Amino acid sequence: MSGRVELLLKNKKLQVYLGIAIIIIMLGLVGPFFTRDPSKILVGGIYESPSSEFLLGTDMAGRDIFAQLCNAIRDSLMVGIIAGFSAVGIAIIIGGVLAYKGGIIDEGANVITNVFLTLPQLVILMVVASLLGKRSLIIVAILIGLFSWPWMARSIRSQLLSLKERKFVDLCRISGKSDFVIVVKEILPNMLAYIFLLLIIGISSAVIVESGISVLGLGPTEGFTLGKMLNLVIRHEAVQQGIWWYFIPPGLVLVVFTGSLLMITAVIDDVLNPKTREI
Amino acid sequence: MGQKFSRKSREKTEERRENGIKNILASNKGSLFTKKPFTRFITKKVFFLLLALFFSLTLVFIIPYLTPLNPLDIIMSRLAARPGMTTTQIETIYERYNVLFGLDKPLVVQYYLFWKRVLTLDFGVSIALYPNKVMSLVLYAVPWTLSLIIPVWVLSFILGNYLGSRAAFSKNKIVHTFYTISVCLNASPYYWFGLILVYLFAVNLRWFPSSGAYDPFLKVSLNPKFLLSVAYHYVLPFFSLLITSIGNWCTGMRAMTIYEKQSDYVFYSRQLGFTENRLRSYAQRNALLPQITGLPIILSSLIGQTLIVEYVFGWPGLGTLSYHAIAAIDYPMIQALFLITVGLVLIGNLSVDIIYGFIDPRIRTGYIGG
Numbered sequence: 001m002s003g004r005v006e007l008l009l010k011n012k013k014l015q016v017y018l019g020i021a022i023i024i025i026m027l028g029l030v031g032p033f034f035t036r037d038p039s040k041i042l043v044g045g046i047y048e049s050p051s052s053e054f055l056l057g058t059d060m061a062g063r064d065i066f067a068q069l070c071n072a073i074r075d076s077l078m079v080g081i082i083a084g085f086s087a088v089g090i091a092i093i094i095g096g097v098l099a100y101k102g103g104i105i106d107e108g109a110n111v112i113t114n115v116f117l118t119l120p121q122l123v124i125l126m127v128v129a130s131l132l133g134k135r136s137l138i139i140v141a142i143l144i145g146l147f148s149w150p151w152m153a154r155s156i157r158s159q160l161l162s163l164k165e166r167k168f169v170d171l172c173r174i175s176g177k178s179d180f181v182i183v184v185k186e187i188l189p190n191m192l193a194y195i196f197l198l199l200i201i202g203i204s205s206a207v208i209v210e211s212g213i214s215v216l217g218l219g220p221t222e223g224f225t226l227g228k229m230l231n232l233v234i235r236h237e238a239v240q241q242g243i244w245w246y247f248i249p250p251g252l253v254l255v256v257f258t259g260s261l262l263m264i265t266a267v268i269d270d271v272l273n274p275k276t277r278e279i
Numbered sequence: 280m281g282q283k284f285s286r287k288s289r290e291k292t293e294e295r296r297e298n299g300i301k302n303i304l305a306s307n308k309g310s311l312f313t314k315k316p317f318t319r320f321i322t323k324k325v326f327f328l329l330l331a332l333f334f335s336l337t338l339v340f341i342i343p344y345l346t347p348l349n350p351l352d353i354i355m356s357r358l359a360a361r362p363g364m365t366t367t368q369i370e371t372i373y374e375r376y377n378v379l380f381g382l383d384k385p386l387v388v389q390y391y392l393f394w395k396r397v398l399t400l401d402f403g404v405s406i407a408l409y410p411n412k413v414m415s416l417v418l419y420a421v422p423w424t425l426s427l428i429i430p431v432w433v434l435s436f437i438l439g440n441y442l443g444s445r446a447a448f449s450k451n452k453i454v455h456t457f458y459t460i461s462v463c464l465n466a467s468p469y470y471w472f473g474l475i476l477v478y479l480f481a482v483n484l485r486w487f488p489s490s491g492a493y494d495p496f497l498k499v500s501l502n503p504k505f506l507l508s509v510a511y512h513y514v515l516p517f518f519s520l521l522i523t524s525i526g527n528w529c530t531g532m533r534a535m536t537i538y539e540k541q542s543d544y545v546f547y548s549r550q551l552g553f554t555e556n557r558l559r560s561y562a563q564r565n566a567l568l569p570q571i572t573g574l575p576i577i578l579s580s581l582i583g584q585t586l587i588v589e590y591v592f593g594w595p596g597l598g599t600l601s602y603h604a605i606a607a608i609d610y611p612m613i614q615a616l617f618l619i620t621v622g623l624v625l626i627g628n629l630s631v632d633i634i635y636g637f638i639d640p641r642i643r644t645g646y647i648g649g
Contacts, residue, residue: 115331117576118628122583123620124335127613130605131342151576208468212587215470216602230471234591239477240489247478251471258466266530 004193007271014267020260024253028077031070038067038224047238050245057245060236065229069249072224076207076254079141079225083206086145087152088199092188095153099160100183110157116150122212129218137220140213144206152198159194163187193272197265204261211254226250317636324632328625339617340393343610344386375403397618402611408603413615416600421619423492424596427516428585432578432627435524440570442525443532444563447540448555458529465526469584473519473591480515487515490593516592520585527577528570535566571635575628582624 008014036043042062050057056065098109124147129135163169164187172182188195207226213219214227215234229250233239238246359369384392396402402413439461445451446458464472481489493499494508539545539562548558589598597616604612 111327111330114327115334118328118331118579118625119335120579120582120620120624122580123586123617123624124338126583126586126601126605127339127617128342130608130613204466208466211468212470212583215587216590216605218605227468230468230474233474239474240482242478242482244478247471247474251468251474254471255463255467259463262462262466 004272008268011267011271014264014271017260017263017267020256021264024073024257024260025077027070027253028073032067032074035067035070036064038063038071040064047241047243047246056249057243059232059243059246060238065246065249068224068229069226069253072226072229072250073253073257075137075220075223076210076226078137079144079210079220080203080207082138082141083144083148083210084199084203086142087149087202087206088195090145090149091152091156091198092184092195094149095156096160096188097180097183099157100164100179100187109153113150113153113157116147117154119147121147122209125209125213126216126218129213135219135221137223140210140220141206144209148202148206148209152202155198156191156195159191160187163190193268197268200261200265204258207254208258211250226254320636321629321633324629328629332621332625335621336393336397336618339614340390372404393614396611396614400615402615405604405612406607406609413609413612416612417597417615417619420595420597420600421623423594424582424585424589424598425623426513427520427589427594427596428578428581431517431520431524431585432574432581435521436528436570436574436577438521439525439528440532440563440567443529444536444559444566446529447533447536448559448562458533461522461526461529463526464523465529467523469519469523470587470591472523473516473588476515476519477592488512489515492594512594516588516594519591520581520588524577524581524584528573531573532566532570535569536562539563539566568639571631571638574631575624578627578631579624582620586620 040063043064044054044058044062046058046060046062048054048058048062054064054066056069059065059068094109094113099106125143128143129140132139160183169182169187172186177186210219210225211227211230214225215231217228217231217235219225219227219231227250230247233243233247233250355369355373400414405411405413405416408416442454442458442461445454477489480486488511492509492512493505497505497508499505536559540558542562545558545562548561585596586598586601588594589596590602593599597620601613601616603609604616
C-alpha cells in the first residue's frame with residue numbers, strides 16, 4: 001500500500017491537481033476568518049467592480065462578494081463532505097453487507113438499489129426540500145446523501161461478489177466471524193483504494209447537486225453556498241446587467257474544484273490500474 | 280484495483296453462469312407466463328418501473344406529514360393574502376380541497392384519495408397560477424421540456440461515444456483536447472455554463488435572447504414565424520445542456536474501447552493490415568453495447584439538469600413551472616409535476632430496454648436476465 005501511495009505522490013499531474021484542490025479548500029477554511037461579514041449590507045457601493053478593497057467587488061446590496069465566496073466554499077464543502085460520507089456509508093451497508101449475506105436479502109437490496117437508480121435524484125431532492133420549511137446545512141447534506149448512494153452500492157456490490165469467492169473469506173467464515181465483521185474488516189480493506197475513489201466522486205457530485213438545488217432556492221436557508229450565490233445572480237438578473245464579477249467566481253470555483261477532484265480520481269485510476277497504466 | 284480473479288473463482292463464476300443459463304432455459308419451458316423470453320424480460324422491467332413509481336409517489340405522499348407544515352393551511356393563508364379574493368371564494372376553494380385531499384379523514388382514506396388523484400390525473404386548481412387547472416398547466420409544459428431533453432439525450436450519446444472511441448485510438452492532440460474539455464465540462468455545473476453563454480452571446484454579442492422561449496408578441500401556434508422565434512430562443516439552453524452532457528459518455532467509452540483494443544480480434548485485424556479507422560469501427564461497435572445500458576441513468580440525471588437550466592433561461596417547461604410551484608408551495612402542482620417527471624423518466628427507461636432487446640440478441644433469447 002505504501003508503495004502505491006509513493007508512486008502516486010511522485011506523479012506530477014497528481015501534484016498539480018492536488019495543489020489546486022488544496023488551495024480552494026484552504027480558501028474556504030481560512031478565508032472566513034479574515035474577511036468581512038458576508039451578509040452585512042452596504043459595506044461598499046452597489047455593484048462596485050473589483051478593487052483592492054473589495055477583491056471581487058460588491059453585489060446588488062453592497063455586500064462583499066469575496067467574503068461571500070469564502071463562506072460559500074466552506075459551506076458547500078461541508079455539505080459535500082457530509083453527503084459524500086453518508087452516501088458511501090449507505091452504499092457499503094447495502095452494496096456490501098447486504099450483498100454479502102446473499103440470497104433473498106441480497107435480492108431485496110438489489111431491488112431497492114435498482115428502484116433508487118431509476119428515480120431522478122435531483123427531482124426528488126427538489127420536491128423533498130421544497131416541503132421542508134427550514135433547511136439546515138446538515139439536513140440538506142443528509143438528504144443529498146440519502147439519494148446519491150445507489151450507483152456506489154451497485155459498483156461496490158460487483159467488486160464484493162468477486163472478492164467473496166477468495167480463500168481468506170472462507171477462512172474468516174470458518175473462524176466464526178460475523179458477516180458484518182468479515183465485510184468491514186476483511187473484505188473492504190481490499191478495495192480501500194476503490195472506496196476512496198467513490199468518496200472523492202461522491203463529494204464532488206454532492207457539491208454540484210447542492211448548488212443545483214440551491215440555484216432553485218432550495219438549499220440551506222441560512223448562510224451562503226456556491227449555488228445560493230448563483231441563485232442571487234439569476235434572481236437579480238446580474239448577468240443581464242453584465243456584472244461578471246458576481247457570477248464568474250462561484251461557478252469557476254465549482255468547476256476548478258470538482259474538475260481537480262475528478263482529475264485526481266482519473267490519475268489514481270491510471271496509476272493504480274495496470275490495464276490503463278502508461279509509463 | 281484490477282479484476283484479479285483467481286482461476287478457481289473464475290471457474291466458479293463460469294459454472295454459476297452456466298447453471299444460471301440452464302435455469303433460465305428450464306424455466307422458459309415450464310412457466311405459464313413465459314411464452315417468450317423477451318416478453319418476460321420486458322414484464323420484469325415494467326414491474327420494476329411500477330415499483331419505482333409506487334415507491335416514489337408514496338414518499339411524496341408521506342413527507343408533508345413528517346413536517347410541521349400543514350399544506351392546506353399554507354395554501355389558504357396564501358389565498359387570503361391575495362388581493363381581490365372574497366371570503367366565499369376562499370371558502371369554496373377550501374371545500375374543494377377538502378374533498379380532493381380529505382384532510383379531515385383518516386390517513387388511509389387520504390392515501391386512497393391520493394392514488395385516486397394520481398390515477399384520474401385530477402389535481403384540482405393551481406394556487407401559484409390561479410385559476411388555471413394544474414393538469415392543463417403541466418401538460419402545456421411537457422412538450423417544451425421534451426423538446427430540450429430528447430435531442431440532448433440522443434445527440435450527447437452519439438457525440439460523446441464518438442469522441443470517447445476517437446480518444447482511445449488516436450494520438451491526435453485536437454481529439455484529446457476536446458476529450459479533456461468535455462470531461463471537465465461534464466463535471467462543471469451546467470447552470471453556470473448556461474450563465475456564461477448568456478453573458479457571452481446574449482449580453483455582450485447580442486446574438487441570442489437571454490431568456491424566454493419565443494417572442495412575447497407572437498401567439499403560440501405552429502406558424503413558421505413562431506417556430507423561427509422558438510428556434511432562435513432554443514439555441515442557448517440547448518447548447519448549455521448538450522455541451523455539458525457529452526462528457527457523460529466519453530470516459531466510459533474511452534475505457535471500454537481501450538479494453539476492446541487489447542482483445543484478440545483487434546490485434547489480429549491489425550496484423551492483417553486494417554487501417555486504424557477500420558479497427559476503431561470494430562472496437563467501437565462492441566464497446567457501445569454496455570454504454571446503452573447507461574442511457575436510462577443519464578436520462579434521470581438529465582431531467583433534473585433540464586429543469587434547472589429551464590429556470591435559468593426562463594424556458595416555459597416543467598422546470599420553470601416547478602420553480603413557481605415550489606415558491607408558492609403549490610402542493611397539488613408539486614405532486615402533479617413530480618408524477619409527470621418521474622413518469623417521463625420511467626417511459627424513457629422502458630423504451631431504452633426495448634431498444635436494447637432488439638440490438639442485443641442475447642437479451643431477446645433470454646440468456647441475460649437484465
